[in-house]
Amino acid sequence: MSGWVTIAGLGPGDAELVTPQVTQAIAEATDVIGYIPYVNRIAPREGLSLHPTDNRVEIDRAEHALTLASEGKRALVVSSGDPGVFAMAAAVFEAMENRPDWQALDIRVLPGITAMLAAAASLGAPMGHDFCAINLSDNLKPWAVIEERLRLAARADFSMAFYNPRSKSRPHQFTRALEVLLEECGPKRLISFARAVSTPEEAIQTVELGEATPEMADMRTVVILGSSTTRRIGPWVYTPRRAE
Amino acid sequence: MSGWVTIAGLGPGDAELVTPQVTQAIAEATDVIGYIPYVNRIAPREGLSLHPTDNRVEIDRAEHALTLASEGKRALVVSSGDPGVFAMAAAVFEAMENRPDWQALDIRVLPGITAMLAAAASLGAPMGHDFCAINLSDNLKPWAVIEERLRLAARADFSMAFYNPRSKSRPHQFTRALEVLLEECGPKRLISFARAVSTPEEAIQTVELGEATPEMADMRTVVILGSSTTRRIGPWVYTPRRAE
Known part of the structure; x- marks a missing residue:
């Protein structure tokens, strides 16, 4: 039997948000590779090996999956949300650089519901017009790049979603991000904090x-900043489709 | 029985990409409202009224759904992809402005797999780093706003997804968008055209x-422009997680 690597998005947490395509891939896999809390979402069964690993070992994880596939295994790499949004898909392709043998393997990426869009649905429609998504972690890029990107995105009047806004190891950066955004967008702009969306711990608040x-944010929070036209209506937050 | 409005995303086309949450909502609805090709994706059954309408009547459609809900019906508004991304969710909230009676209704938004992320999964991981999504239709905003947004997004070095790139009624604008992007990003930047992703008519190509x-684009195409670091590896296109 020939091996494969499939990189699948499990969605934000609720099993009702896992696509049938991903459910089928889970049923066919021999091995599941991923960050501990995501692998914990896969039901154990006979013939399925689970390989949970800690954070920040994305390339090791990708190489492990590619090695298993080259040995004939069906390796499922799981991400929360969508695997192409600040998740494992890019890491698998990075691991394939300079490895023509791995590039010849059967590779598939299966999309999932990313946190930003699940949060937007809970809030109303804050991404109802043009928007951007920015990873606020500076593990892989200089902070100056992030700050300049925030300013340009504000001037473009995007709604913005921020992934990985804050961690224990870098608590000051989100403080600085809020300062930059306040300078660019003013104090009345709406900002929403959506934690653990679609799970029993879901907590959402919107403030100016x-x-x-x-x-208001931690690493389980996706933060959504409105554009200049984003407004409240009743309990909802939405961005009109029309721009001036 | 109390009525509701649920705005649901059917994903890009493949039934295997419809979430179980949306499938359940379809089963519970008494009425389905939406653009003709999306309503055509719902299987008829006894007790379910289908209300397909033509393009560009989003607010009429939203008001129809809200009226049905206020009469006790369970009205499902269907969008392709995700309802919060250039789709019906914002239109429903717009229709609720100045209608406190409608604001008191039971409203839910159910996320779906948006075209950009389905296309990205087919391509590899072109949105593997910071990215933005821009609607190129100027039905609802001046073209000058779009052009300035394209320039700022290029300077921010986002990967970009373009929805509604081109229609018969405005063929020249996508030509102009490509000119602007060429000025800002140079001729070697990768650009992908993903048509009818996840359907039998899926056609994807990547060029410089x-x-x-x-x-290369029509209204069924989502266009993805890479960032300065987006590259090919074998048949794949991906954006590394790392930025300089």
């Missing part, structure tokens, strides 16, 4: 940017 | 921006 504090 | 022509 002038009232936002860094402690 | 200097070789791109407007005819």
